[in-house]
Amino acid sequence: MLGGLLGLSYVLSGELASPIGLHFALNDAANNVFFGVEPPGGPALPTVIRPELTAPELWHPTGGSTVIPGVLVGYVSVCGWFYWRRGELSVSMEMVAFR
Secondary structure (H helix, E strand, O other), X not given: OHHHHHHHHHHHHOOOHHHHHHHHHHHHHHHHHHOXXXXXXXXXXXXXXOOOOOOOHXXXXXXXXXXXXXXXXXXXXXXXHHHHHHOOOOOOHHHXXXX
């Protein structure tokens, strides 16, 4: 689902900068802001929230079914961003390779 979000960002922008920046932001938020993991044998990195994960994998916050609503919000946000910036949602013509 996240790959589709990055692909949508690429198709709407026609550039790699948008999905690369989005990927960096998602990784940074997941690892450093919300769900930082302790390095083996070292102190925990500072984060805003450090939950203790005791739920089964189905409910894991970064890989379980709880990710689905967040990814859907991401799809709406990416479409909203490009609509706000351009006034329309259209596939970049550089992406069309029919010749």
